[in-house]
Amino acid sequence: MSGLLGRLGEWCARHGLLVLALWVLAAGLLTAGTVVWGRPVNNNVAIPGTDAQRAHELMREGFGPGFDPGGTVQLVLYTPKGTLNEKARKKAVERSMDALRRTPHVAQVETPYRVGGMSPSLRIGIITVRLRGQDTTKIAQTSEQLAAAAAPAARAGIEVVPSDSSTPADKQIKTGVSEVIGVVVALLVLLFAFGTLVAAIVPIFTAIVSIGVGLGIIGLLGHIVDVPSTASILATMIGLGVGIDYALFLLSRHRALLARGVAVHEAVRRTAASSGGAVLFAGGTVVIALSALMLAGFPLLATLGWITGVSVVCAVLTSITLVPALLGILGQRINALRLPFFGRAARRDGPATGWTRLGLWVARRPWRVLAVTVVVLAALAAPAVTMRLGPLDDGYGDKGTSARRAYELIEAGFGPGANAGLIAVAETDERIAKSTPPDPLVQVLRQRIEHIEGVAFVAEPMVNDDGRSVMFQVVPDYAPSDPRALDVVKRVRAVQVPGARLHVGGEVAGMADAGDRMMSRTPLVVGVVVLLSALLLLLAFRAPLVAVKAAVMNLVSLGAAFGALAVVFSQGLGSRVVGMDPPVSADGSYLATLFFSVPIDTYVPLMLFAVLFGLSMDYEVFLLTSVRQAYTRSGDNRAAVAEGLGSTGRVITSAALIMVAVFTAFIAYPDPLVKVFGVGLAVAIAVDATLIRGFLVPATMVLLGRLNWWIPRWLDRLLPNLSVEGHEEDAPPAERTEPLLVDAGRHARRP
Template identity: 70%
Template sequence: MASLLGRLGGWCARHGLIVLALWIVAAVALTAGTVVFGRPTSNDVSIPGTDAQRAHELMRDGFGPGFDPGGTVQLVLYDKDGPLTDEPDKAAIERTLTALRAVPHVVEAQTPFRMGGIAANLRIGVIMVRMEGHDPSKLVDNTKKLSDAAEAARAVGIEVVPADASTPADKEIKTGPSEIIGVICALLVLLLAFGTLVAALIPIFAALISIGVGLGVIGLLGHALDVPKQAPIMATMIGLGVGIDYALFLLSRHRRLLAAGVPVDQAVRTTVAGSGGAVVFAGGTVIIALSALLLAGFPLMRTLGWITGISVVCAVLTSITLVPALLGLLGHRVNALRLPFIGRRARPAHGPASGWAALGLWVTKRPWAVLAGSVAVLAALSAPALGLKLGALDDGYGDRDSPARRSYELLEVGFGPGINGPLVVVAELNQKVENTDPAAPIVQVLAQRVEHTEGVAHVAEPLLNENGRSVMIQAVTDYAPSDPKALDVVRAVRAIDVPGASVHVGGEVAGMADATQRISERTPLVIAVVVMLSAMLLLLAFRAPLVAIKAALMNLVSLGAAFGALAMVFSFGLGSGLVGMDAPADASTGFINMYFFSVPIDSYVPLMLFAVLFGLSMDYEVFLLTAVRQAYLRTGDNRQAVAEGLGSTGRVITSAALIMVAVFVAFIAYPDPLVKVFGVGLAVAIAVDATIIRGFLVPATMVLLGRWNWWCPKWLDRLLPPMSIAEHDDDVPEVPEVGAKPEAVGRT
């Protein structure tokens, strides 16, 4: 594999203009395609085979217009000056209803002056609009048209807010400031790491091209597949971090070779053959971890996993093709535009010991003490994870200035917390029932049993479908969607036993209950597959079983610290407001509560975070082990190899980690709670991984294992294909004598 990558790197270096042009054309063409054709997204959170999914399928069958996805829009009305029943308000609302019924595809606009349509204080009401024959993926546009049609109500001082109860499918998270902040922070770190502007810009350019191609592919895939609205921003977050990091590792090795006097083309080939192989294996572990989400049984996670993997594939491809092309084109000009004071030349391979090498020597002299100290610190960081609270993150925690948050609070004040997450109870009947008044006995019994369930505030009138074989009852609970007690109500309603009927419960809360159960069932399988496949990939890379198993287990340690940080910030509320989460309305009673309050974390987030973090953590493990293995093959001294490997990679791993942390912290500014959770978790995990784990824990364990690090049974060695990335020292190949000084050597 090393020779194949070396030949690829050499070809790209010799044909730099062609490679550069191809990548730019691909990025521009794909981006233009998304501009012309759009990048549709979906928010399909269906879970096949669950009770909630069955309820939703029945709900769409014969219950009339408005029960398909995106078929219902609620407009919340609020008059702070007086009751909506005052004559001027009533007249304005009637004019609004007339205007709404004239909007295309509207088949029904229910007056707020109906049973359950107006609050007890008479100041808050709800207009229910049902649509048919429209494009569900254009719910945002349709909602805006309906909101615009309510100008008659606004003219008399009534506030009209779309409830956003049916989460728009095309409500895409917009990109912008966070990417810019992340790129600027990364550039500053690269300037400090390399000391030259040209070298610092290479990883930035490669990562931006990679993201452009990846987002273009993802955007166009949205026309054929359901792409979650969070997918583009997740792909950007991960792609930007790994894209810069991979290019950074290659560039660091290349500059060290140039400093040792290696000709440019040979330096590129050697760099791609060695560090390029590490990049391929590191990217492979990320992709494997994300691909394991296919086993989670949750379509949203499955799609987010493989779509995010597209950005990682693009990052790997640009690293082993575009970066070598740029290095070949620039030659020794890669060190041009040196900055004063911080500008310094790359340290030649096997040169004087660096500060990281000194740390490595310090660790190797006292491995037991370092091991004990590292374990104690990591245990303290991971302990809060035991208090991690999972639950539904409803619109009550959304952006305070958003219509969704405003409508949520108005509905809660007027109709109680359960109105924002009603249960949809659909019962399949064994025999056909006629739609009569009063309703058939079985329908009355079902409605009474649901209404008398503990935790149910009130129920709507039962609705029979066209064929008389299903009955639907909407029930409002006493609890907000994010309240764990709402899940107890779902379980109680599902336990209702009425002869001749099979009861199913759908809605947001029921769907979350099913998601939690499905994920808890599949989590052990996903974790086992990720750990096993990652260990196998490391076994292929290093042909060392103990190292592969140890590396896979070490990555689990950094996850504990990440979940501990999430628990501290969100579950215990120590700084949830500081990361941009807005306190729910009833929590905003004082300065302290404005910044410190508990926020539930969606049940699928920890498993997805596990997959992403496991893959990213493996990157640094691969680069560190590659350097240690090469030093060991050269010296045969395990302690010296560990110290030398840490010394040669410590600075670049630290720089890469700083870049990733800066990128992830920048994305915390996004309004989407999922992105905030990932930003906090990823930033903490990468910081811990690159310092405590790679700087202390891994070196200490490698010293204690001694020669067992690289032990491999002969029978296994014969079975493994020749794919090792560290079976030779590629730092300084044999360099022929040249007449010019290294600084004067150009492209060969």
């Protein structure tokens, strides 16, 4: 495989202008396509086979307009002075309702002057708008149009805030500032690493082209499949980080070869054969980990996984084609525009001595290094047991958004449970008539639900058109993020009345089902990711113990990431630091506390596992590649570990700094979900590039000795030869030496 990649890299270098033009053209056309045809998103949170999904299906059958996801928008009214019942304000509200009825797709407008539509203070009310035939993928735009139609109320001094029926995953996230911050910091790191402006710009340019192509593909895929609105932000985060990193690894190797006097095209070929193979395998592990999310049983999470994988594939393709093309075009000018005080020239005399000394220091005391590192990592991971999972409601959103303002007004006027409404739909064996008083079966159902602990209110029941199901809107005592709300869902579902089967839907019920489904599937997903990633490493290095050890090391860095999430969010020790606003207390004031706990959405740990496992494998592949090359040349395991750490330490550190900078920059986003991902990704990469790759991996490799590269003869014969090492790139420029081979890890020999 290394030979094929080498030939591909050399061809791209010799036809650099053509390759560059094709990539830029692809990015331009795809971006233009999304401008012309749009980027449709659809946050389909359906979970087939769950109780909540059955309740939502029944909601659509004969209950009138608006009883389906995206079919209801609430306009929250608030007057700071007087009440909404005062004559002038009431007339303004009625004129607003008339305007709403004339708005396209509005099927029904429910007045706030109804039972349950007005707060006890008469200062907060809710206009419920039920829609029919609207574009359910544009909930936010629809809500804004309806709020604009309520202008008469706004002119009367009434605050009008739209609140739609979307979940946190539906919120449209706009990109911009964080990407710029991440790119600027990455450029500074690259300047320090390379010392020349031209070399620093190459990874940035490559990553931007990769992101342009990836986002264009994702945007157009929205016309074919349901693409969540958060897909683009996750794709940008991951794609930008790995795109810069992959190009950095290739560029570092290329400049080192040029410094040794290797001709430009030959240097490109050797770089593509060695580092290009490592990039291909590293990217493959990320894609495998993300693709395994399809086994989680949560369609939204599965789509997020493979859609994010598109950006990784684009990063790999640009790295093994566009980077060689740019290197061929620039030639020796890759070292042009050297900046004073930045970076150091590529060394001719071997790896960076600082990292080599660290490797030798670890090699002399592996047991002590292993013990101390394990203790430190265990301490970092210990808080993970306190992680608080649950729905992340709009009460934790940015204070400047209408979603949070509406949430707070509803909570202040109607109680915390008004934002966590449940939909209980009962299928009946016999037809029920729409009558007053209600059918005895309906009365029994309502009474049973009303007497459940934690239920604050049950609205008047609604019977569908064919009389085969009845719906109750249930308001619990607790907010959506309160764990006790999940207990209410379980109690309502436990209601049993002869002749009826009760199903419970709504946001809280849906997230409860999603959590249960993913908890049951988590062992499967983790097992598949670990197994396939280890298999890929086995194919790459033909070393079973190395493959298993790499998978275990990645799990260790994940523990540290989850521990950091628990400290920052679940324990609240850093919630303000990452820019989150405190929630509102029961008396309507903001909590005057420095720390406050924030729940983490139930699907976030599994998504983070997949992403982090793949990204952590990147540095493992690059380090192992260098160690294996050194061991193949010398046969000395201790020296090979030190040399491998020395030759990759500076590059891996620079790559990790870039990725940490990119992920940290995204913490500035107002969306809490993005903050959680930013913190988790940044901490995991930082720990992985320092404690794991700098101490734990070298110590274990020294202790294992020749067993690192041991492979049973039967397995050696069975596995295909897909080595990513590319030994020929280390040959002197005038000739190629015969590579050393390692036979079953016992001794080195010439072929």
